[in-house]
Amino acid sequence: MTVPPKSLPLILSELRIATTQQHQLLEKRIPFFTSDQALYTRLIEAYYGFYRPLEAMLFQMAMTIPDLDWLIRSKTPSLEADLYALGLDAEAIKAIPLCRFGLQIRSAADVLGVLYVLEGATLGGQSMRNGLYARLGIDEHQGGRFFAVYGTSTLVMWRGFLACLYEVREPAERAQSVVAAEATFKAFENWLERCGVLQ
Template identity: 45%
Template sequence: MSPVAPPPSLIQALRTETAELHVALEKRLPFFSPHLDLGLYQRLLAAYYGFYQPLEERLHRLALIPSGLDQSQRIKLPVLRADLIALGKDAAAVDALPVCRELPQIDSRAAALGVSYVLEGATLGGQILRRRVAEQLGLDASSGAAFLNVYGELTGRRWKDFLQYLDDRNLGEAQTLEVTHAAKATFTYFERWLDSQKVLS
């Protein structure tokens, strides 16, 4: 009898399950579009704000982030807000931005981990987008592109720490399924929201 293969690690499961959704969304984001200008970039950040604002609020209100992961260091909203103000919106205009009402269900620590995986992965990907925005629009952290480099020099370290955190979770099959389901739902709802805000290619 051939030996039974061990179940995939949580990180492997997340990468496999979200790969298609990740690539599909990446292709539609307009960062590398020839049409990217300041107006589109501002609308894109406003749409990001409209998704992150209720999602981060829900994560914190439900207090479902597992212990050992310092979520206070991983909040993106204040930086997004500062970018929008740097790009010309006043505080009242930012507060009045539409926010997403269709969010992934976060009803367990496993689901919160799945959502966090997508948000942390997007932060890592921001490094490539930051360079593109600097070249195309001449923006940096002080003029409206801080969100794309929100962790600065700590980006690589924080991503590795997050992956190590995932690796240290001893989740069973059911919980792993919860994590991957929440991650996939986050991609799906994010793309749907950005589509509704007419910022995708």
Template identity: 45%
Template structure:
């Protein structure tokens, strides 16, 4: 790999293909809205749970050799936030779960989904600050998920990009990866919309 292009085409393809979907979703998420209060934040995290719970389960059923997947499980932290926000075990178990999810039937698809879930930890850094300022929440009071990797956020992202950069995929597989990433954004937005937490 040349120093000028540390991450070759797969990451570029993912960025190009998902940029618009990211902007669209970011605009509709209510984190920076004046409407953001504790109740809306709780409903938002409940909706996140409904998506991450089934998706992460499917994602981790398919091993990506060489990636530190067990360290990237985010669901227990999200669950702990819901508990801190006042939901008990029974309430969490009864939450609605999304059933229209990206299909993860190959490692390529798993990579695409992982790109979206890993990348979301970057924006989480901004959202964490906003939620602290607006609602006074921190990692112990319901906002741990937004900072799920803590000070390792940058390191984990860099490792993930290196992992992507080391895959030698052909055009067909690259297409599978970007398709899965796009589908993840689309399914997430639809699900959040159906849960009435978007602007």
């Protein structure tokens, strides 16, 4: 059994231990280093098909979490803006297949477990953004808004999320967050596989 580091809040340690391998394996398969704009467009379509229904599921419960600032955390508007910038029209965006989730969102702990994955992806995206922009000839106004969604406030938004996450203290609630995070990673991998964008 792996013992969580004592220097981190239990919930963050448990989430990292439970999902690090999933995260690393999936990250290697997503074509972040492509210079093929058609593949990139398909990737953004796949992200949109995942984020839009998932964020709709999170909305009601997420709005009840103090200081989460859910309305500025939603990535769906940025993905939609990217799709328009990449040449899709409203009809094409409406036709993008949407992921169906088995995950049930019943509590703030569930929401925060899912957001550990989504907010972590936003944070991690900053390290590859400039290279992605250079290879594809895009920027935050021309197809790459999703990777710059918080702009210079990325670290502030991550810390704000962690402050909410650290309120998940009870063992049963922590377990719910971990299950939700693991399920989100698995659903994302399965969805990207189905969309044919993984390497």
